[in-house]
Amino acid sequence: MHGNPLLYSSNPISQCPLSLFIRHRLISPFRWEVSGLASVSSSSRVQWPLNFPQTYRNALCHLHSTASQEIVETSNSGSGYVEIGFLSSVHGLQGDVCVKPSTDFPELRFSTPGRRWLRQQVSGRETIQEVELGEGREHPGKKSWILKIKGIDTVEQAKQLVGSTLLATEEDRPELEEGEFYTRDLIGMRVILKETGELVGTVVNVFNSGASDLLQVMLVSFIDMPNGSAKPEVASNGQSGSLVWVPFVEAIVPDVDLRRRELKITPPKGLLELNLRCDERSKKERRQLAWKERKKLQKRLVAAKRKLYELGQQHVFHGFASGEKSQRSSLTEQIIVINTKLFQQALQNIEIFSRRWNVTEQMNEARAKLLHTLKISEDCFIHSANECMLQENCILQQRGLFFLSKGKLAFCLVINDIQKSTENSSLPLLQKLLCDDHRFGKKEDRHSVPLVLVCPTHAIEPLQKLFLDHDHFAFNSQKVWFLEEEKLPIVSNSLEEQKKHKILLESRWQILQSPVGSGGVISSLSSQGILEDLAVMGVEYIQIFNANTRYVGNNSVLLGFVDSQEVEIGIQIYKDAEDMEESYNMIFHMNTLKKLTKQLDKLRFYPVPKLNSYVEKAGKDWISVVPSFPNSYELRSSIYSCLNSWPSDKICLMEITQ
Known part of the structure; x- marks a missing residue:
């Protein structure tokens, strides 16, 4: 039994199904996903229609799982590392660096001296080198830490590390208490109906949604659904290929046996059928559909970039020149969802309506x-x-x-x-x-x-x-x-080059x-x-x-x-x-x-002066700016x-x- 399971992620995060739980606007990208060998960008946006079967809606109890993430990177050599942060910028003049955490154990990872590893792209090749962490402290007012790495004493040396990923060994993962799990340990576990002992499928991924966690289960062939519905069609590989999502809550997953690699579930009626693929499309057809979706995304990005160029905001594209795939995907998602029509209108209103609408x-x-x-x-x-x-x-x-x-x-x-x-x-x-x-x-x-x-x-x-x-x-x-x-994006309160209010970047x-x-x-x-x-x-x-x-x-x-x-x-x-x-x-x-x-266009916008720290590119380098007085406008209507x-x-x- 697991009382209140705390789920610690150690796998790449996949996209959640498009027909589960709720229907809402596209949500901001998950910032914890870090790519592994088979990474899927966590910046995928989720649109969930709220169309639960009546029996399923009545059955869900309080959710007990929370998502904490340290993503395990498995290298080609077979050695395992845990990604714990990203070196985003230089801090000060003594060679200190700022790191954006990708762990729920920042104090352990960044304030404890000792060995760490850096993953970098050098001449097109990925390299991992050992470094010695001297000390670290939390950056006040920002979601980052300031680290001192031994041997790095100048700004020039520190600049060479910006863009690197900070790693720890997989063996250094913190030990969890009873009833807590790393998601990596759940991947590959067999899923069994508790009442009948019948094999349902295998956990192939875990979606970490913050307030709760979802197990992605690939169904085996010839299982009887709890409501007596038809069995999935048998595939040549012995599995149906159908994927369903099972909430990782005590009422539905009462037993987790890590030793036997088994999960026992008591699913409400309708749960296992909720996201079964109902079409008869071939693998080729599904690939074609996926390709079309990528083309649509690309067209949206091109259109959004063209509009932002027209507004003099091309500096937001500098991030595409560096970073990992997940980070670039995250930037893509943020760009394509900017309501450029509202944003342009708001920029025009800044000079017209300089005070708050009373x-x-x-x-x-x-x-x-x-x-x-x-x-x-x-x-x-x-x-x-x-x-x-x-x-x-x-x-x-x-x-x-x-x-x-x-x-x-x-x-x-x-x-x-x-x-x-x-x-x-x-x-x-x-x-x-x-x-x-x-x-x-x-x-x-x-x-x-x-x-x-x-x-x-x-x-x-x-x-x-x-x-x-x-x-x-x-x-x-x-x-x-x-x-x-x-x-809408936050902009600078002063007119920059080309007499434009520039979009500010957190990273x-x-x-x-x-x-x-x-x-x-x-x-x-x-x-x-x-x-x-x-x-x-x-x-x-x-x-x-x-x-x-x-x-x-x-x-x-x-x-x-x-x-x-x-x-x-x-x-x-x-x-x-x-x-x-x-x-x-x-x-x-x-x-x-x-x-x-x-x-x-009939809506009126007014600027609200605010103080916001940001980063900007100066020549070939990225620098952090921490203002002491209001330096930006939040656009309100x-x-x-x-x-x-x-x-x-x-x-x-x-x-x-x-």
Whole structure:
């Protein structure tokens, strides 16, 4: 038995299946993958539709595994090394170097003196040489360490090491406690059904997703599925060739026997069939499809590079001239997902709108122009509010509830304050809100209500887990989307050569980025055809609101008011609100929102001065820059800025009073 397994990775990470767990925007590349002999880039982006079978959704328990990674590099000579970091730049004038960790044991690896190894490309050949680590210290404020390597005492000597990979021997891997595993030890283990003792297949890879881990299992031929479905077709090699993903959680993998090289599983019904290949394509056809996908990726990269060249940002391509394949792939993925249209618009707005968009001032000015306004007491929003308290607004509420019960309203909840650490996280509060019938509708009505959640990348999986653990809070799993918030590159606040604000780089393969803000929600909703899907479902209105708003949940009165006045946008504000940008609650007619997604040039951006460390290329060398005052702009946009392009008679305002 393994109680709370901690999974330590020692294998290259493969791409996760395209139909597992969730559907969300393309996520930032995994930064821990290091190539081995058969490496697969970890920068692959994952798009997971939330279409679990009902029985599987009910069966998942709390996830117990966490991913910590030290990737084992197996050389041609057979000797094993563990990649522990990448030498990214020179630090200071005494020959010190900065290293970006690729290990979850940085203190052990970088602060303990002793032998290490460097892997370099010399004259086109890969070499490994032994070095002596003298001392190391963590770089304050940066995700890196500063190392002193004996014999390296000048900047010129240190420059020769930049771009190298720091290694330790495989035998030096830290010993794990009981119930903890390195993923490399799991590769090749047999997978057996615990109830019947029947062989299911073999673990061929492990996908480390942060909050949980997935075993990739190749099925053998002639196994009976738990639900009695047809057996996989027999292949000539004795295996079906079909790959399935098994969550490495105690409820599904209760027994791990390293000595016998066996895993015993108790899969819920439908799990093993979830990602079976259902087509009859030959190996040649699948290769052709893979080739076409690579060509598409290449075309996207060419188009993105052309646009960035036009914007004077060609310096971001310097990273392609060095580094390993996984690092170059990571840079590729970051480049192709930049919304260059929004980025160009934001750069143009920097000089026009030099101060932050003041939503409160705008709404105060708009009050006099709007034809449709409504004031309502805050008491009407408490659970005990009755028809007498609502008075004439009771009709509006009933009208809004009718739309909700018929699936005519979709929720878009924006969550931007979930911490990477479980401490001080807003997840418990969100769970409480989602369990409240008064906020998101009655449980019996939710099955027909679509729900879109927009959140930071690191919050995708905690939210996924939260929904799986609570049966999606009675929402239909096929009508729930998880989208990553829109982000744009961070730029310098001074005009560089060619009078351009330059994109800043965290490393030569990592672009500094920051969230766009509430205005980015409109751009996020335009991705993946979500609005088209909602229209097919019969949705007429979509409510977009921030989790920080004073009253989170269904706003049936505002919806009824929007419909009764035959307007296209409804806005809720609080009379005493100091910053409406942090607590917005709006309702859009679907046709209006579709128009807005095609008119993103109407959004206004404003620069927010920030202090950011970065690297840049100076001649042939890369140097780290640590500023002492704000040196950059984060590009933000407010969802309210789109209202300027909309007729005032098509907008209504509901003001909440004390």
